[in-house]
Amino acid sequence: ELKKEGKTRFDLGRELFIKRVWQWKKKYGDIILEQLKKIGASCDWSRTRFTLDKEYVKAVETAFLHYYKKGWIYRGKRVVNWCPRCRTSLSDLEIEYKEEKGKLWYIKYKIKNQKSKTKNFITVATTRPETMLGDTAVAVNPNDKRYKNLVGRHPPTTQVILPLAKREIPIIADKLVDPKFGTGAVKITPAHDLTDYEISLRHNLPIIQVINEQAKTTKEAPLPYQGMRVLEARKKVVEDLKRADLIEKVEAYSHQVPHCYRCQTTIELIPSEQWFLKMGGLAKMAQ
Ligand SMILES: [Zn+2]
The missing domain is CATH 3.90.740.10 (Valyl/Leucyl/Isoleucyl-tRNA synthetase, editing domain)
Structure with a gap:
């Protein structure tokens, strides 16, 4: 969507970018869930979580800190697939x-x-x-x-x-x-x-x-x-x-x-x- 406007996430900065993510989620999030239901996924939908929900973010931070304190988390250089426009690494x-x-x-x-x-x-x-x-x-x-x-x-x-x-x-x-x-x-x-x-x-x-x-x-x-x-x-x-x-x-x-x-x-x-x-x-x- 940003590309259509000729922008990247670096033009927006962190705050505005996160705002845009929420806008996108409102627009498409429900469609994705409805599609999942249509293809027959049977889940407890009352416990649906989005990756930016407060509780979800807290859980990720807690787990990260837990592993970090144990010394299991580390940083290192690795050759990755990289998109020079999105400026992000991509999985295979x-x-x-x-x-x-x-x-x-x-x-x-x-x-x-x-x-x-x-x-x-x-x-x-x-x-x-x-x-x-x-x-x-x-x-x-x-x-x-x-x-x-x-x-x-x-x-x-x-x-x-x-x-x-x-x-x-x-x-x-x-x-x-x-x-x-x-x-x-x-x-x-x-x-x-x-x-x-x-x-x-x-x-x-x-x-x-x-x-x-x-x-x-x-x-x-x-x-x-x-x-x-x-x-x-x-x-x-x-x-x-x-x-x-x-x-x-x-x-x-x-x-x-x-x-x-x-x-x-x-x-x-x-x-x-x-x-x-x-x-x-x-x-x-x-x-
Ligand atoms: Zn890209």
């Missing part, structure tokens, strides 16, 4: 995937201290070249024979020079890498991809957040790429890679792109401060 169920015709860029990362004259580069394929600014590794499948001579030692000894950012990052082996995708070598961007995030935890890779809550590049990106919208950054990254002759080829590529179910904005994956509840103690009580 709140995302709609749409097929989009994109591109697959094959980018050459220079291998450090490589003696061979023919294979000085490892090539990774990506649909989102701008995220390479936050890469902290290149990964291959441990069973991929093509890369056998580059991995397998602990800690990883082969380093590549990340183009544009000019940082050194390791080549690692992880079973989550699909050898059939692109060249079988993939870039690992823990801050902006869920699989990469999982891989980064296993290999103790740093997390470099180059895209923020407004879908703009951050100060952790190299200077020439800071403060840009994602698509602007993509354009500049591709141009600069081309100029440096680091793009091997570009292929047309259709893939599923996640969108916000409320406003259809393209979802970004970003690390966000979230509340967590330790389940250990609760699980014991349930046994």
Whole structure:
């Protein structure tokens, strides 16, 4: 509703926003309850509660405080689905995937201290070249024979020079890498991809957040790429890679792109401060 008026909840501020929520609830709340009755839900409707009812809020606060005092509630960074317009995280169920015709860029990362004259580069394929600014590794499948001579030692000894950012990052082996995708070598961007995030935890890779809550590049990106919208950054990254002759080829590529179910904005994956509840103690009580 706010979008129709060209506003966001940040234009309203907290007080006015809550007022609007109540207006909405008055208008639609009863319809939702009537629909539930129609589809046959048999509940004690005299005890209906809305999430902003005083008693309900009090119950949530009490439970939160109870867990907090026990030390079971904590905050931590986690990569979440994020809508840059609603500025909120979304669960996997709140995302709609749409097929989009994109591109697959094959980018050459220079291998450090490589003696061979023919294979000085490892090539990774990506649909989102701008995220390479936050890469902290290149990964291959441990069973991929093509890369056998580059991995397998602990800690990883082969380093590549990340183009544009000019940082050194390791080549690692992880079973989550699909050898059939692109060249079988993939870039690992823990801050902006869920699989990469999982891989980064296993290999103790740093997390470099180059895209923020407004879908703009951050100060952790190299200077020439800071403060840009994602698509602007993509354009500049591709141009600069081309100029440096680091793009091997570009292929047309259709893939599923996640969108916000409320406003259809393209979802970004970003690390966000979230509340967590330790389940250990609760699980014991349930046994
Ligand atoms: Zn949205």
